[in-house]
Amino acid sequence: MGGLTRKHHRLAAALGPYVALAPVLGLLSVFLYLPLIFDVIYSTHEWSSLSPTWRYVGLGNFQGLLADPLFWQSLRGNILYAAVSLVFQVAFALMLAAILESGLLRIRWSGFFRIAFFLPSIMPITVIGLLWQILYQPDVGLIDQALKAVGLGAYAHAWLGEEATVLPAIIAVSQWQWTGYLTVLFIVAIRGIPRELYEAAEIDGARAWRKFWHITVPGVSETTVLMTLITIFGAIKVFDIVWVMTAGGPNNASDVLGSYMYRSAFRDDRVGYASAIAVVMFVLCSIVGGLQLRWSQRRSL
């Protein structure tokens, strides 16, 4: 009897790992990797899903992008989003984390601030979007009312209704939402720095700023690189906050690549063109994300 069962067992043991990985690999293939292949195929075609047009155009859609002012304007939106986010969510968040961990505050206060700053990052994007739409309302919204209350009524705006203010206003909401999240990640990194370094510096009489600059900043440099990459990655793919707040308007003034792509695909029915934008987004993402993966791999060695 033994022979067959043993063979059977050995076969099962050999196949086991593949069977165990199959659901994960299957789901990733169908919902992560297959769409990327479709993106590339669609992007080389002129196609709208309503009409039967399906015409190979090679790199035509990409040439179209290069000549499309709205594409460049959207890309500028992503770049502005990235730049502001780097200032607040990396540089400023690191400083905040250093202050919270400096021992300046009692534990209870530092815990309170940490939670307070973190809270917006766990809120659904529609709640954030709808809330800030109301806060940004001209006249009745909190922002304009606060400006008037302190005598700065001249600076009141229809923040989301004016082309000059709409993108900065949306970017500001993202800073409000995410700075605390990155602060917490920096706090974890700072806790990994050996205490002795700070103690030695204190014996030498170093001031807070010197300790920050000479111990904290070098001590968390790996995390800083990672956060920088994550922030840029997030700025390339940003879509939901823009879509919820303005859908790219007014007059495309708040468009980023993600909103321009979504509108092209689902509203203007220019699927090939939208897929070309998606390919550009993915290439940018994979450059930044690839660096990120390599960096974290190196760190874990």
Place this chain on the structure above:
Amino acid sequence: MSATRAPRGRIRLSGPDAGAFLLLALLSVMTIYPLFWLLLNSLKSSNDLFEQSWALPRTWHWENYPHAWRFGLGHFMANSVLITTVSVTGIVLLSALAAFVLVTRRFRFRGALHAAILGGLIVPPEVSLFPLFKIMLVLGIYNTYFAMILPDIAYGLPFTVLLLRAYMTLIPAEIAEAATIDGAGLLRCFWSIYLPLARPALAAAALVQGMRVWNEFVFALTFVGSNSLRPLTVGLTTFGDSLNTNWPVLLAGLVISIVPVITAFLLMQRQFMGGLTTGALK
């Protein structure tokens, strides 16, 4: 965590320290006040909100909450609970099984398959929405719960496998070897040894993914057309339209929709932070 670090004394309000404290206080007001404003104005009448949105309600309109609930919020919330429960269960179980074999078994292509899973970390769903939409149509699941649950699971897997694998490598390999000698098969070794031992990591993963799926917006916006299937995130946007700018009731709806997330976060802060900082991805 760091009880020895901060001084026991009072806050020293002098010079740069006072400046730092004031900065923190100001920032926390800026962060918290909009949420407080939300709570406050959800209890007002429409006129009251327009006339003085910063003040306390003239009369407290508690009925805004049952009103919001009856307006369809209860149904959206049930959908959110269903989608989140199924997705998180799927993500955690499938990821744990994958992490388990990656850690304990040696087999051909292990490195390549591992890389194929981790590669998913750099694929943002945003770039794949139209192809995904087509795939949903072809699979015949457009406008069903599966159109949200399956991508919710798929995009949660890479990060969760990373997190659970990191934790499982800390479990001594002898445990798995001893069980194998005792004749335990792969599934039994997974189910009765690794799964219980990895419980802290499973909890952290479930929390992080639970938050992500609960807040998921783009799939629900794109792959579902009927209101009866929508979760809170997308439901709230249609809710706003149909309420015809009865803002206090909309605000009450917003408050209701964030209560579960905030409660879960405050109760399980430590696990949550632990889960986030392992892989550090938003």
